[in-house]
Amino acid sequence: MRIILVLLFGVLLIGCSKKSDPKPPVAATLVFPNKDSECTTGRDLSETTSEIEFKWMASDHTESYELRVTNLNTGITQTMNTNAISAKLPIAKGEPFSWLVRSKNTKVSDVATSSTWHFYNAGYLTTHAPFPAQLVNPQNGASLFKDINNEVTLEWSAADVDNDIIGFELYFSTENPPLDLIAFTTSTKRSQVVGVSSNTTYYWRVITKDAEGNSSNSGVFTFKAL
Known part of the structure; x- marks a missing residue:
């Protein structure tokens, strides 16, 4: 009798158990x-x-x-x-x-x-334009709170095969596309503090310049200041 009960209990456990959900894929390296x-x-x-x-x-x-x-x-x-x-x-x-x-x-x-x-x-080129700057922060479409000084910090990253970036033009405004050049930073400075107003949408982009006169455009990102 005891053996039968154990067997029945085992069957019930198997019947009630659920298959584990399939796992989502992991990003490739x-x-x-x-x-x-x-x-x-x-x-x-x-x-x-x-x-x-x-x-x-x-x-x-x-x-x-x-x-x-x-x-x-x-x-x-x-x-x-x-x-x-x-x-x-x-x-x-x-x-x-x-x-x-x-x-x-x-x-x-x-x-x-x-x-x-x-x-x-690789091709016929002996000089290369910088890669378009990658806009890091704020993320595109984000809503974020300004700091106590009514400011936010714009951040980007950049790279160039020739390693001859000389600086960045930063365009920032409430218009799309942003046409107001608000800063030209050096090759090592890849952030800029900007003043903002609450409940306002802003647009920004970065033009990367190199020593050979080449340039690249990051494209436009937008965010809303809260």
């Missing part, structure tokens, strides 16, 4: 092309195009990956889906690109996105 570098290993396809192999590390709970490569000059994005941890794409020579990988799993709706890396595809 990018490997190559290297961040803020010039990629010189492409296979020549023509005078204007080479084939680059993009590589990343496998991520947990992932069935497939989506590679996204964007030409920073044209804004055109190429995508490729794969089950592997590398993929080859033909891209233009002598152009700056950004790339990222999205990890997917058909059992869940969540998609994990890797960090975004920039690189130049």
Whole structure:
């Protein structure tokens, strides 16, 4: 009798137990092309195009990956889906690109996105424009409280293959796009305190300048001061 009760109890436990929910995918770690570098290993396809192999590390709970490569000059994005941890794409020579990988799993709706890396595809250029500055804080579309001095701090990051950035033009206003040049900072200063008013939406962008006269535009970010 005792054995029968134990068996019945075990069956009940199994019947009542639930399968664990599938776990969402984890973001992949990018490997190559290297961040803020010039990629010189492409296979020549023509005078204007080479084939680059993009590589990343496998991520947990992932069935497939989506590679996204964007030409920073044209804004055109190429995508490729794969089950592997590398993929080859033909891209233009002598152009700056950004790339990222999205990890997917058909059992869940969540998609994990890797960090975004920039690189130049080697070509005929002997000098390179800086990569567009990445606006770090405030995040695009954010709402944030001003400090006791009615100010917020704008922060950005920047990189250049030639390592010859000389400074940044900061445009900031309540108009979109912002046309008011409020500061030109040195290459080492990548933040600026600005005065703001409550319940007001602001727009800002950063133009990066280098010693060869090249420049790049970060694009416009917006935030609301509370």
